[in-house]
Amino acid sequence: MALAQAFQFDVMLRQKDVIGEHLPIGLKEGGPGLVIGEEKWVRGLLWSEIDDRLILRHQTSKTSKPDVVDLKLAPMVLEDLRHMGVVAMRGRPRLIKRLERPVIVDERKNLPYHAHDFRRIWRSIAREEGVPDNVFNMDSRAGGITEAFDSGANADFIRAAATHSELATTQGYNRGDELERSSVVLRARAKKRGKAFTTVRRKDNLRRVA
Structure with a gap:
């Protein structure tokens, strides 16, 4: 369950792409x-x-686009893989044990989760940890995308990492603080405007001195 959460947040994968789905x-x-x-x-x-x-x-699953990710750069995933004993604890991160099964399995059955079981167990853990009921497991992907935008990563790179075709779709997942963002924009504009005003005033003063 922890590893699934890590993949959804660090790698920005959909829940279906992490735990899979059961079909007839x-x-x-x-x-x-x-x-x-x-x-x-x-x-x-x-x-x-x-x-x-x-x-x-x-x-x-949704777009059939390949997602290629260096998991050495995904700290939450890497920590869980080390805890599982499949990645070396010391030295250069590398796979030292390969398992012959899906990555995410229900420990009680050693089989992939059914979505309803996964969501039920996730909610139970979330409540124990004080996570409000209006926060859902699917928000993990949106949280990862939001963190990427807030970190200043290239917007088109974020779109590609999220395997979206359109940037507008990726931006729809961005749930950052709108007040903070608008404030940053206004401060940047005011700063540039102030520099421009100072330059004009200096030029005007030079003309007067001449």
Whole structure:
């Protein structure tokens, strides 16, 4: 559960792209997937998608765009992978143990979560930690995108990292403090305006002296 949360926030992945989804085995949608009883599990993260250098290559569910991420630069994910014993604790971060199953599994069954179970357990943990009920697991992706914008990262790079086709879509996920942002803009404008006014006044004074 913690690792799923880390992937959603650090890597800005959708919940479906992290935990996958269970579909009737007869559906063509999603491909063959992993057969579990009368269902197949598709679209979630697989260990085979993470190479020895901790580069993740995952085809996203909504847009089918490839998401390529260096997990060495995702601190929350890296911490959890080290805790699991699949990444070296010391030295250069590298994969030292490869598991043969989906990355995110329900520990009680050692099988991928069903979405309703994942959401129920997540909510239970969130309430224990004092997270308000109006905050949802799906907000993790939006939180990561917001942090990226607030950090000053290139907007088009953020769009690409979120696998969006249009920047407007990415900006719709940006939930930063609007008052803070508008204040930053107004201060920047006032600062530039002040410099321009000072320059004009200096030139005018020079003319008068001459």
